[in-house]
Structures are given as structure tokens and as C-alpha cells.
Amino acid sequence: MTRVAVLGAGSWGTTLANLLAEKGEQVRIWAFEGEVVEAINQRHENPLFLPGVRLAPGLTACADAREAIAEASVIVSAAPSHAVRRVIERIRGNVKAGTLVVSATKGIETETLAFMSAIIAECLPETRVAALSGPSFALEVCQGQPTLVVAAARTDAIAEDAQRVFATSRFRVYSHDDVVGVELAGALKNVIAIAAGILDGLGMGHNPRAALLTRGLAEITRLGVALGASPLTFAGLAGMGDLILTATGDLSRNRGLGVALAQGQSLEQYRAAHRSVAEGANTSKAGAALGARMGVELPIIEKVGDVLFNGKPARDGLAELMARELKSEQWR
């Protein structure tokens, strides 16, 4: 039995904690909200972020991240991207060297443009860090739908450790060695999903959506290659797979944000009405900044940023996008 701490009790953190608890591991989850701690411990549910799912009775929650990680040999980092550094800094000094830390958050830190695994490696340099990513709606994992994801790390040994921790017969984990590609794809697909939601919200059809997703993955791939990632990563589960899921599934928060934008809502209005974070909004800024830094054009990501933050009407942003002359069918 492995002692596991999960930091963050959003829908994905709660799902991974529950999956590990059902596997028989001893799992403690840290929740930011006191009511979530209480609900998990007393009623085995997380009504705020995973309503309707009955959690494993062995899963316990606590309100103190340091308490959650005591004696844990595996830590799962699952806070929203803007909170990851704060949470990891909180446990700094209490983490044993060699601990496996698995990042399950898809995002880029807005201020530093750092990926989540880089923040963890910076704050906890003596740990072994992996990134878990791929097409995985939390609710479907809880329902036992077959789900395929990847665990990426800088060494095969670390990736395979992460694989062993999470793998079940219905949650299949493939090891991967391209951490940058896996994390970039997982973060930026949320921005393309917002664009797809805008198309859907404007009543556009499947033809333009398929074109948008293809061109969107092409621009993510271009940026990834500039950052040293392998182009093949973007054709895999963490790239194409997760983009299809997020941009076509009704359970996606990012796609939902795009639909709301198309219907005339502002980002502030959407945020006021939704408790869960649509990571793609912040990621659009980070993605555009990374593109500028690397000299890579990202027309779709930039247009989404204009709609989110610069007051551009969704319809105009999309019209410009579809009218733009594409240079070539290929990503390079």
C-alpha cells in the first residue's frame, strides 16, 4: 500500500484521489474549502466539484496541505494552475527527497510562463516529477469509462513509477518522455477549445470546427517544436486526443466558456457564474506570450485572447480568423 497525498479537491484531484483509494492505496486529499473537507470525510462526496459521485470510504480529506503530505511517498499536485506555486511552496521543507510528485494540472503560470512540472521541480528540487495528461473527463473516469492517458517524465524510471501508481484496467497510463510537449499540449488545447466553443455558440457547423481544431493543433505543434518538443507528441493522446475531447465534449468547461462568449457574455460574467476554473482563459495569455518569445505565430490563440481580454466581439474575432490566408497545410 502506497501513501498518497492529493493537493487540490477540484473535480480532477478528487477523481484521481478516489481512483487511488479504490485501488487500495491510503489517500489523503487536501481541500481548500472547509465544506469540501467535511463533506468528503463525513458523507464521502464532494458536492462542490464532483456532485453525484460516491467516493471511496477510505479516502480522507484534510484542511492542511502539510498534514496531507505527512509520510506520503507520492504527491499528486492538482490545484488550479494559478495556485500551484502557492500550494507547493506551502509544503516545501516537509517533502522527503525522492518523493514522486505527479502534476495533474493543465496550465502555464502566467507570470513566469513556467509549466507545472517546472514549478514543482524548482520548489522541490529533490523530488521526482512527472506530468499526467490526456483525454480524461473526470466524471467519465469516475463512471469507469475506459480512459487512456500518458505520464511524462524526464527519465523512463520516473514515468514508469507514475504509470504504476495510477494504472488500472480502465484507466490506462502510457509512459512518455516528452514532458514539454505533453504539458504544452495539455495547456494550450484549452484555448483551442474556447475557440471551438465560440464557433459552436455562433451556430457554425462541423466543417469549420474540424478545420479549426486541425489548424489549432498545428499552431500548438509549431510552438512545441520551437520549445524542443517532439511533433509526434501532439499527434498522441495528450495532443490530438485531449483536444478532441475538450473541444467536442459537452463536459468541457473551456468549450462552455467559448459558447458563453459567443452568446455575448464577458469573461467576468462567466467567472461570476461558475465556481470551477476554465483554465484556458489564463492560458491564452501565457500561450501568446510564449509564441512572442519564440517568434511563432499563433493566430487562433491570439484571437481568443483578443475576445477574452481586449473586448473584441466573438463574431469579429472568428471572422478574421476564418478569412486569414493560411500559408500552408503543414504545421511548420
Add this chain to the structure above:
Amino acid sequence: MTRVAVLGAGSWGTTLANLLAEKGEQVRIWAFEGEVVEAINQRHENPLFLPGVRLAPGLTACADAREAIAEASVIVSAAPSHAVRRVIERIRGNVKAGTLVVSATKGIETETLAFMSAIIAECLPETRVAALSGPSFALEVCQGQPTLVVAAARTDAIAEDAQRVFATSRFRVYSHDDVVGVELAGALKNVIAIAAGILDGLGMGHNPRAALLTRGLAEITRLGVALGASPLTFAGLAGMGDLILTATGDLSRNRGLGVALAQGQSLEQYRAAHRSVAEGANTSKAGAALGARMGVELPIIEKVGDVLFNGKPARDGLAELMARELKSEQWR
């Protein structure tokens, strides 16, 4: 003004003929069914294959393929894949050297494993052949939804000619030089779409569907690379784009066939109830044969064939598939 002949008045042939007629070209379409010829000429509609769409008044239909191509400088080949050779052989001897022949059919000839453009080049060796492909539901093209496709040919000049013939502000055509990749992707995505329909029909979720599409494109890519295609083609509009469209859109006949199979219908029952051809059924045989010839494993395509032709229940086929140990996340 260009004189164009379109051979085949299914939904896609009719749509392309209509698009060209609306562009101002002089277009004659050959229809197999007498009632379609009459309906197009007298009522400007194709009630059998494109009901509800008002066709350009200038579009004329005829019952004789040789008459349709008289004086045409562009021929669009749009018959179902099993009929293309017969139709092209019919016009052999009546086609001027240098005529541009654009194949708009996605499929592989079952007996010879030839792609459509290869059949045309074989029967009409003095013509200039291109293949048109990409994510394009016919009805959405008729509705003016922005649509992005590729025109592939062995020389840039031919591809660019095809591009010029079809391109409008809402139907954007990119030239492409990988004919094998474009035609293979367009044909085999129909088989993966049948598999996706089976998943949907079995009530499976978005997570397994996203994984299936990713692994499906990976196996098409493996086969394509073995046949000399570029892996990048499969990440483009003719590959990923068309796969997303066909496997997630409600307008797809191939996905619809998969749903019917999951609900216990046989291929014969489905065919008896539908006039339009679901190309993916025949293509699953051709794809499996190509894989065997090239020594490339195609587990998803082979399972679809087992369900279609070997009496394997759809649920068992899928269960085997999801349980199969994947060797690696990458396509090679």
C-alpha cells in the same frame, strides 16, 4: 468560364457541381438515376441524395456520362468507390489529353487496393489528376459554412489548378503534394468512424472515443508511412480534420453505420435501409489487406472488419480492442 463535368450525383458530387455552377462555371452532372436527372433539370433539386437544397438553375444533368464530358476541360469524379472504374472506363477515348480530372471519392478499390486517383491515371493516362479531400459534410458546404479542404496532385501545377477551379471565399482549398497520404487518410478515416459509431452506440463516453480516434489516426499514419506518405499529412485537414468530422458529426453515414451495428443490426440490414453508401465498410477490407501487404498492424480497422463481415458482436470487438496492450504512445 470553365466547362466542367461532374460524374456522380450523390450528395458530394451534387454539392461540388452546385458550388461550381454558383461560381459561374458551365457544369453538367451525370446521374445514374433517371429520376435524379429529371429532378435536377426540371426542379433544380436532388431529392434522392441532397434533399432540401435548391440547386443553381444553370446546373444541368444528363443520363450519359459521355455526353456530360463533351467539351469539358475539367472532370470531377464523384461516383462511389466501387463504381469509379466502371464510370471512368465508360468515358475512356472521349477525354482530351491534358484534361484536369479531380477525384472527389474517398475509398480504395477492393479488388486491386488502388486509390481512386490511381484508377483514373491508369484508365486516362493523358489527363492531369488531382484528389480533393478534407473535412466537408456536403450539406454544410451547401449552407455556406466555412470549409477547408486540400487538393493533392503529383505536381504543384496540377494541385494549384484544382485549387483554382474549386476555391471560393467559403470553400478554401489548399494545395498538397502527398497524394497517397491524402487519399489513404480520406479512405481509412471512414473505418475509424464506424468504430467510433460503435462506441457511441454502446453508450461509451467521450474519454474512450478520444482515445480511439487518436489510436485510429496513429494506425492510419503507420500504414501511410509504410506506403511512402508523409506523417504530417495525417496531422492535417485530410487526416485529423476529416477524422474528427466524420467520427463526431451526426451527419456522417459511417458513424451512423457503427451506431446501427452496436444496436445489433447487421451490415445487410443497414444497407437495405439506406440508399447512400457508407464507404467505410468496403474500405475496412481494403485497409486490412493493405496492412497485411505492408506488414503493418491495424488493430482497430481489423476489428471493424470482424464486426462487419465475420459476425463478431460489436461489443466483443470493442472490448478486445480496449483491452489490447498498446505498445507505445507513438505511431511508429
